[in-house]
Structure formats: C-alpha cells, structure tokens
Amino acid sequence: MKVDLLDTLRHQNPIVFNISNFVTVQDVANGLNALGASPIMSEEVAEAGEMVGLSSAVCLNLGAFTQTQVEQIRKVGEVANQQHKPLVIDPVAVGAVAYRKMVANNLLTHFHPDVIRGNAGEIAALADVDWQAKGIDAGEGTGDLVAIAQACAQKLNCVVILSGPTDVITDGTRVVKVLNGTPLFQVHVGSGDMLSSIVAAFCAVEPDYFEAAQTACLVFAAIGERVAQATPNLGAGSFSVQLMDGLQLTTTAQINAIAAHQ
Numbered sequence: 001m002k003v004d005l006l007d008t009l010r011h012q013n014p015i016v017f018n019i020s021n022f023v024t025v026q027d028v029a030n031g032l033n034a035l036g037a038s039p040i041m042s043e044e045v046a047e048a049g050e051m052v053g054l055s056s057a058v059c060l061n062l063g064a065f066t067q068t069q070v071e072q073i074r075k076v077g078e079v080a081n082q083q084h085k086p087l088v089i090d091p092v093a094v095g096a097v098a099y100r101k102m103v104a105n106n107l108l109t110h111f112h113p114d115v116i117r118g119n120a121g122e123i124a125a126l127a128d129v130d131w132q133a134k135g136i137d138a139g140e141g142t143g144d145l146v147a148i149a150q151a152c153a154q155k156l157n158c159v160v161i162l163s164g165p166t167d168v169i170t171d172g173t174r175v176v177k178v179l180n181g182t183p184l185f186q187v188h189v190g191s192g193d194m195l196s197s198i199v200a201a202f203c204a205v206e207p208d209y210f211e212a213a214q215t216a217c218l219v220f221a222a223i224g225e226r227v228a229q230a231t232p233n234l235g236a237g238s239f240s241v242q243l244m245d246g247l248q249l250t251t252t253a254q255i256n257a258i259a260a261h262q
C-alpha cells in the first residue's frame with residue numbers, strides 16, 4: 001500500500017474536476033481542498049472540453065441529475081476518455097431506482113470509467129446481482145462482497161471499490177481490503193461522495209489505478225478512524241468538522257501507524 005502517495009498528492013496539488021450532486025458539493029470541494037488537491041466544479045456542458053483539459057482527473061457523481069446534466073455527464077466522460085484523463089464514477093442509488101440504473105448503464109456505453117466507487121447496493125446493481133439497496137444506502141443482501149465487486153470489475157473492465165465497514169478494492173482479479181473506518185461515516189451524508197473524489201485525486205498522481213484506489217480508501221478511512229478515536233462521544237456534526245481538519249492535518253506516518261488492510 002503506497003501511503004506515501006498522500007505526500008505526492010499534497011506536493012502536486014492536482015486539479016480534480018467534479019460533476020457533483022447539489023446535496024454534497026460543498027463537502028466534496030472542501031474535502032479535496034483540505035486533503036491537498038484542487039477541486040473545480042461545473043454544470044455547463046459548453047466548457048466540458050476546457051474543464052477536462054485543465055484537470056488531472058475527473059469524478060462524475062450520479063447523485064441527483066436532471067436530463068440536461070446527464071448530457072453534460074456524458075460529454076465530460078467522453079472527453080475524459082479522449083484526453084486520457086483518469087475517470088471515476090460514483091453511481092449513487094443505482095440499486096434503489098431503476099431509472100438511475102438505466103441511465104448509468106447507458107452512460108457506460110458512451111465512456112469507460114477507470115474506477116467505480118459505490119456501496120454494496122450500488123455495486124451489486126451494476127453487477128446485476130440481487131440485493132436490497134435502501135435509497136442512497138447500501139441496504140441488505142446476502143451475497144459475497146468480494147465476489148460482487150469482482151463481478152462488477154470484470155463486467156465493466158475497470159477497478160471497483162465496494163465501500164462499507166470494510167472496503168473491497170479489486171481490478172477483477174486482485175483484491176485488497178481496507179479495514180479502517182468509523183461508523184460515524186454513515187451519519188454524515190456525503191462520506192461516499194468525498195471518497196469518490198479523493199479516489200480521483202489519487203488517480204491523478206498514480207497511474208496504476210488499482211494502487212491509487214486502495215491508497216485513497218486507506219487514507220480516507222484511517223483519517224476518519226483517527227478523528228473518531230481522538231474525541232469521545234463525537235456526533236454527526238462535529239465529526240464532519242473534525243474530518244475536514246483530519247484530511248488537512250493527518251500525516252502519512254500517522255496513517256501508517258493505524259493502517260489495517262489485507
């Protein structure tokens with residue numbers, strides 16, 4: 001696990017272009033900025049080419065799109081592929097809303113993502129595995145999470161992160177699990193969106209996207225775990241503030257000291 005990539009990221013300060021959702025856009029911008037990347041957002045299809053051109057990675061969040069935004073998402077994904085910029089997709093709630101799954105599957109015929117990051121309900125839906133997703137949350141299922149993540153990665157020929165209490169990262173064959181984290185992530189809407197954009201930031205500084213994805217998961221989960229441990233009785237509001245501080249201030253040595261992965 002290349003935790004030192006965090007120092008590279010902070011040194012390079014890569015621009016990450018995000019199409020975010022209106023619910024969590026502030027978290028995504030500030031999370032990236034606090035960690036050491038440079039976020040930029042846009043809702044205008046006419047500037048898609050320039051936006052991708054100035055960025056070192058792109059993250060497309062499918063959290064709350066209109067039909068106009070779907071056109072923009074498709075254009076940005078196509079341009080990212082043409083310009084060989086790393087492309088991360090966050091398929092929010094595709095397991096809970098049939099329309100979203102149809103839109104996501106259609107988008108995936110127009111461009112190829114390098115990494116897909118979702119919870120169990122979302123990754124199961126993209127892999128066509130039976131699962132009871134609950135809105136934006138993972139929901140419940142009985143399937144083997146590693147097998148589901150691998151099936152999704154093989155089907156879509158990309159790296160897949162199936163996040164949750166344990167994050168599963170796979171390229172379809174190799175599998176790494178990140179065991180760090182805190183249940184407080186679940187009481188802050190947008191934890192997943194932040195992680196997806198941070199995955200893109202690591203892909204900007206590490207061309208092996210399997211490595212970039214696992215490092216992003218470890219860094220994010222370990223920082224959350226560390227801030228949760230540091231303050232007893234932390235609640236949802238203070239956790240999100242402490243998490244921002246942690247993203248900015250946590251060192252690679254502090255992450256290495258608690259890193260738990262297999």
Ligand SMILES: Nc1ncnc2c1ncn2[C@@H]1O[C@H](COP(=O)(O)OP(=O)(O)OP(=O)(O)O)[C@@H](O)[C@H]1O
Nearest residue numbers: 119163164165181182183185189190191192193221
């Ligand atoms: N119970 C838990 N214990 C430890 N870490 C967790 C737990 N649940 C989620 N996480 C961590 O929270 C982060 C976000 O993952 P999660 O699977 O919750 O995304 P999500 O469902 O898309 O979230 P969101 O609704 O915020 O978009 C990951 O770093 C993951 O490791």
Ligand SMILES: Cc1ncsc1CCO
Nearest residue numbers: 021023063064092136190
């Ligand atoms: C709550 C919510 N609804 C659509 S997107 C979103 C934020 C989590 O992605």
Ligand SMILES: [Mg+2]
Nearest residue numbers: 092136192193
């Ligand atoms: Mg999510």
